[in-house]
Amino acid sequence: GQQVxxxxxxxxxxxxxxxxxxxxxxxxxxxxxxxxxRPGGHPVFLIQLVKSGEVKKQKRLTFQFGEAKKNSSLHxxxxxxxxxxxxxxxxGANNLFFGTGTRLTVIP
Amino acid sequence: GAVVSQHPxxxxxxSGTSVKIECRSLDFQATTMFWYRxxxxxxxxxxxxxNEGSKATYEQGVEKDKFLINHASLTLSTLxxxxxxxxxxxxxxxxxxxxxxxxTQYFGPGTRLTVL
Numbered sequence: 001g002q003q004v005x006x007x008x009x010x011x012x013x014x015x016x017x018x019x020x021x022x023x024x025x026x027x028x029x030x031x032x033x034x035x036x037x038r039p040g041g042h043p044v045f046l047i048q049l050v051k052s053g054e055v056k057k058q059k060r061l062t063f064q065f066g067e068a069k070k071n072s073s074l075h076x077x078x079x080x081x082x083x084x085x086x087x088x089x090x091x092g093a094n095n096l097f098f099g100t101g102t103r104l105t106v107i108p
Numbered sequence: 109g110a111v112v113s114q115h116p117x118x119x120x121x122x123s124g125t126s127v128k129i130e131c132r133s134l135d136f137q138a139t140t141m142f143w144y145r146x147x148x149x150x151x152x153x154x155x156x157x158x159n160e161g162s163k164a165t166y167e168q169g170v171e172k173d174k175f176l177i178n179h180a181s182l183t184l185s186t187l188x189x190x191x192x193x194x195x196x197x198x199x200x201x202x203x204x205x206x207x208x209x210x211x212t213q214y215f216g217p218g219t220r221l222t223v224l
Contacts, residue, residue: 042215042218045213
């Protein structure tokens, strides 16, 4: 299956600081999805990006899809304790291949 | 919205026994469901695609005789871990595509399996 690398693996931030996770693929992607998994929970769909260079925003979250459609990023502005969890990118049509994930810890 | 349930949420069993996990789409029909496995602090790994009325499609490295999948109806898929061993202990999660946007996956709450 497809492989996507995510960095960083872990990120500890002070509440109020920004956070970014990056997802990289060696192949061109048709689309990319982002999921959030709270500790002990299951993945919850956040967004799907399809177009080259696409930027989407959800309140404090900004998602970008690279021009070459090989990378993507998720940026959280002014993190809150409720942002704690692991953020995964995922590629594929229905059967998803997940990135390695970035575990975010927010220190109050 | 689309809701997927799983049962049981947790199961502890002895080595050598078989465990059945159910995945149900509660308010929509799913001709296809997906089974994932997640080890602690690791990513989700796709195990197989469950197809209603036909055989499941397994990912490379997943033993189909060990992980039996049955998709008997449009709302139910089951995963049976046969002759479970401690190394099978993991978090098993199913998902189903949405009906309005089939690219969106709705995940069940997961089943934590512990094999003693």
